[in-house]
Amino acid sequence: MKGKYKMGFGHRIEELDYLRGFALLGIVLVNILPLLELGMPKAGSLDAAYWRLLYLFVEGRFYTIFTFLFGVGFYIFITRANEKGKNGVVLFLRRIVALFLFGLVHVQFHPGEALTVYAVCGLLLLPFYKVNKVMNLFLGLVMFIIFSMFSFKLFMVIPIMLLGITAGQFRLFEKLSEKKKGIAVFTGIMFVLSISGLLYQYQHAPFIIEERLEMEIRSSQEFVRIGIIIGPIVSAFYVGLLVLLLQYRFIQKLLSPLKSYGRMALTNYMMQTVIILVAGNGFHLIGNISLIHSFFICLMIYVIQLSFSVIWLRYFYYGPLEWTWRAITYLQIPPLLNQMGDRLSGD
Template sequence: MVARIVEVDVLRGFALFGISVVNAVEGSGAAGAGDGAVYWGYETLLHQRFFPIFSFLFGVSFGLFLDAVGERSRRPRVVMLARLGFLMLFGALHRVLQPDEVLLSYAVVGVVVLVPASFLSGRVVLALGSVATAAGVLVAGGGSLLIPGLFLFGYGVQRGGVEGFLELARKRLVVVFVGAFLCAVVLNVWQVGSGSGVGARLAAVAGVVTAATYVIAILLLLRWRARGLLGVLAPVGRMALTGYIGATLIIWAVDYFVEVSDYGTAVALGIGVFLAELAFSTLWLRHARYGPLEWVWRCLTWWDVVPIRGQREPLGGRSSGGGGRG
């Protein structure tokens, strides 16, 4: 059995936090309002800064799941196609409430791009992912056209050994973080100065670099005493499907009864929704192996009733290591 990796779950939980806040803002009348400090703080720190992380991790998870399926099925790609096919169903239903949702796009790109890429070597996949991501940023201006490249890049990292990526020496991670942080600051200041919005190449580059900076920062913090604190994100990261769709339902319900029209209220709503998801995930996984929608998805994938109770995986899964190598 392929064990879970705590860093991947923590990163996914962190990405869901940002996505919950962004969806709350985008679902209200606050999005795009004004050009002051609050607006640009949202544009440079939150908007399109977590979507790249989520997409990258989908590629990583694709590889991890394919490896796990390979241990129990002679046709792992057929199982993966079934999994992605049912994800299309989740996405189509979710899109009724959230027109900008990504699950349907993820499933389609997974079938069209990731499954064929599984026949290629890890180095080729990583190279293709790098080129496609650069093209998505520089040519297409980001947005949903980043998905194929980030999927391939994440899958390429997994194929090359995600543990090796997560176990990079601390000094090397610090150097990479400093470089990424400085680039992110310059690009975000430039974005504000130029007034570049969604769809602009500069905004797309700034978004991807800022997302990379966040990932490296989380990996560094996991090497130090913040590991225990950040570990609380792992449960919601394990229940990403439940959390993503559940957040939409909560935000939709709140917006139905309460008018949310300013950034402060929308951000507070997003944070509150995420905290509710975090509490629910933590409590749920004390008694179950999978989240509610994750369990339904797994049952549909295998066309069988998969046990949901019984022996549980530890909430944090296993660490990749990297306990502080210099």
């Protein structure tokens, strides 16, 4: 059994780091709105157009990718631990407890944070690690269809995470260079479905006309509801397109900062909140800026965090919180200083 996984999971799957970094880019665009207490935009304004773009192309799309990747990482972590002769389930339970503790701290400052939700859902899905992959695929799809009908974002975490576990079982992220044709076909199908879904969603986009406020509120709710339903399809297109592009060396080099950003996903996710709240309170931005201004703040956060991630990983094996998370998981102090300039495969 040990030899079965050696080829597939013996090295770090870099595409997953790129995808995590990509997901973080979108998540901050949405999270900044409640953190800075930004309300609905005025009718006919540039902010109103930006709000519609967020809910068409960002809201529910990047969070879905992050959730799916957590499921993939869930499976890979336990599998690699078992390969090394360790008890993967016990290590995973410690890992989940540590994640929950991180989340408890984070939720004090960001009520909509995801870490506590991921920890609870990860615990609930632990038995599915040993379930047959075809059964997991079936259950994940059925739950996804049922929960999407309720259009409640929180409900979607379980099926999307389970589909991530299933992707790990099917080894979808192994030997991607040999799967370019299949990835291209998948991405093409998701593109067509995404365009169809987005056009339908746009038809319900509110334009926030004050004379028809009640009607626009109902329209806004329908607009968001449709977005939740089609979100995973758009997310799948984003993932397929990025994975396809990453099969080219030039794109890998061009987007290399994104890989570092994703390797430090936990640190960067929590630091996004810190930066936003410090800037918001320090410069009196909370409730006092427009949605467009929040976009430019996010651009500055990108520059800060991408640069920091690249520089940090030149000298250290792990991000600060990743190192802490690993220490709690293994109950031992892992190496941090990267004296030789090499890289660990990591979990």
